[in-house]
Amino acid sequence: MLAIEREGLMENLLEAQNVKKYFPIYDGGVLFKKYRMLKAVDGVSFSVRKGECFGIAGESGSGKTTVAKLILLLEKITEGNILFEGKNLGRLIKQDRSWYRRRVQTIFQDAASSLDPRMRILDIVSEPMEVQPSGTQSKSVIRHRTEEILHLVGLGSATLKKYPHELSGGQKQRVAIARAMILEPSLVILDEPVSALDVSIRAQILNLLTEIQEKQRITYLLIAHDLAMLQNISDQIAVMYLGKIVEMGNTEEVFDRPMHPYTKALFEAVPRPEPGRAKEVPAISGEIGNPIYPPSGCRFHPRCKETVPECRENEPVVRNIGKNHQVACHLLTRR
Ligand SMILES: Nc1ncnc2c1ncn2[C@@H]1O[C@H](COP(=O)(O)OP(=O)(O)OP(=O)(O)O)[C@@H](O)[C@H]1O
């Protein structure tokens, strides 16, 4: 929770401005093929400040991973801008793209199982250093840095010569973390970083991630279903629903005073368990809806218990309801 202490002093590292990602989906026709647009991310705006952990919550299919992929340049933005240190990602020239790819790393859910089984840990962890455009570093420098980073993630030098199959699930995740951290990135995107791990070791890995963040002053974007984990680790939180951010703000404030009916339902559905131990977000009654044909007005209206007539007609706009708390819901204009 570094960021809260330094609130007010921090500048934005990343800024998303009305970002949209639509996937064309084939909808029939042979000669004149027809496509519909699946609106995976539909106009999200948020800022991540240097040194903080920015959490994203929301049910399956709400667009969380798509946001991560856009930031990682794995998908092309349909509309809107993402700025990193003020630079527009859509306008990066080739050299800037390789600079950016070193500055921004990721640890996905299945990172441990995707380690190349034919490579030794030394080579897996040091690979990002080997492929740096600034020229090859000497073998001794690379080995020294690899040992240093393995030490940081709690693995001894004996691990260097091993292969992934010789390690436990937790050790493999530590290797994936070391690989992501070796180039000292400024932003690390964690997409469900512990959900594939055994429940007994989730808390250890989470503690390791927060320790590294504090030591290295890294900024995290943390995507998780586990609300207790987000509450414990993130400084800011955004709640996504069907491609939109419905509520966002300081984590403590949002958890203490959730205002959007979807956020309230999410929180009520979870019995505040230990961090790292929660199961998937339990389903709120009804389905999340189809992002190809999203509901009119407020996308949450078919499942909302507090609907008012304008909910079906008009889309609610995001409003500030506190110093660091924003909500998109018609009820707020009625109070
Ligand atoms: N490459 C793609 N082509 C078409 N549709 C896609 C593609 N990638 C994602 N989608 C769709 O976009 C929507 C958002 O998906 P996304 O993976 O971002 O959700 P998520 O919030 O990460 O869900 P989960 O919690 O299950 O990981 C879903 O409806 C998904 O099916």
Ligand code: SF4
């Ligand atoms: S805008 Fe209406 S439907 Fe949407 S969350 Fe608010 S009350 Fe519910």
Ligand SMILES: [Mg+2]
């Ligand atoms: Mg996802």
